[in-house]
Amino acid sequence: MAVKIMIPTPLRQYVGKKDQVEVEAKTVAEALSKLASEYSELRRHLYNQEGKLRSFVNIYLGDEDIRFLQKEQTPLNENDVLSIVPSIAGGTALRRVVASGRDMACPYERAKRKWPQQL
């Protein structure tokens, strides 16, 4: 089955900047494994060291999460579209909002260290 895999922007650097890759596969597992063999740099972003799909990389068949289908064994049909949706966390420059005891200095002092000539 020829299926399309949609590549999210953060991972496109590992697939020659393509936004989608087409592979021949009968299951989700086969499709992803073919993708990772074709683009070896992508492998560590999809699989952990034990070769399991990483839990912060979700795979969707159409608009459905494969964890609620038959996971990686989910069968594929011709022209199916798979999407890789990784966890992203960006938003603000708010650093270390969770207390850790590190860098407890006054924020103004920190900014002054970073930009001494402007402040």
Add this chain to the structure above:
Amino acid sequence: MATATLNPISALSKDEILRYSRHLIMPEVGMEGQLKLKKAKVLCIGAGGLGSPLTLYLAAAGVGRLGIVDFDVVDFTNLQRQVIHGTADVGKSKLASARESIREINPNVEVVGFETRLTSENALQLFEGFDIIVDGTDNFPTRYLVNDACVLLGKPNVYGSIFRFEGQASVFSALQGPCYRCLYPEPPPPGLVPSCAEGGVLGVLPGIVGCIQAMETIKLIIGQGQTLIGRLLVFDALGVKFRELKLRKNPDCPACGTHPTITRLIDYEQFCGIRGEEHTSVMTGIPELTPREVKKMMDENQPFVLIDVREPHEFQICRIPGSTLIPLGEVAKRMHELDSAGEIVVHCRSGQRSARAVEFLMKAGFRKIYNLKGGILAWSDQVDPSVPKY
């Protein structure tokens, strides 16, 4: 806390009717919706990239009480996307700067500022006084903390997240649908995903995602339309593609499943495995040289190779004269170009990526290899201020 005390919450003044007239003439909002907005209490976590458009629009829309949690200070690198702050605000606390901008836009809004870190100790108490929590943070520990606190309190969590050209938005409301942990049970290990500071972000993107969060917040308040509960919106800014994916409640979710194991807030840094991440440059056993020491080696014509492991587009911004560019991703492939017996100094922008390169090369047998402590930022501070910082 500047409150319009003369302004009863159950009615709109003549000025307010004029101000909100474009809302009032829409039947979906009307007087009823506008009064709901006026009574609403929304807490925004972070007054940065997402928090800027979010708080500006919620204030303009007439949300009665707007809480903001942020303890950071405005710096020059924020201005490219954090439009609530201006050039004159650099050096001020983000909270004070945001408060001023909001007062200018809509003095009827009561801004409640919390100049503090959000922690497992204070989150439940801070959230208690608000109806809706909007997550505009930039890191995994805080995202899981915000999620768990919202699940424990039964409050909706309006989610937005960005990375370079990728945006995500949803509404997690565990009473009616899935939570963030149903979507992503675990965060990525540190180091696999670069932070915004390392990876960059297109300035407009948080504007787009933050506005979606503001829209969803307003819809939750006025009870109109279909919110993103149970749906994940994924935005690809490069292809201008919005896609919608189904979010399902995970019955085994540790936070909102049928047998939750998270019954109180935990240690989120430990959960995300990032203790000490900020200090990778002082990883044990990584030899370092200060910028002044390297400058002295240059002045004394000592033979050494200076390697820059940043990306080519960063090399275009500025460089230390005499450095050779080998981007971090190519170090393994190109290490044969280097003499493993010779002296090598490796640097990057801040010293973190170069520490990883030094660690890698040491394992590959390089012995006289050093990390430039503090990278180009420190070089600019201590040796050559003509090298721009970014």
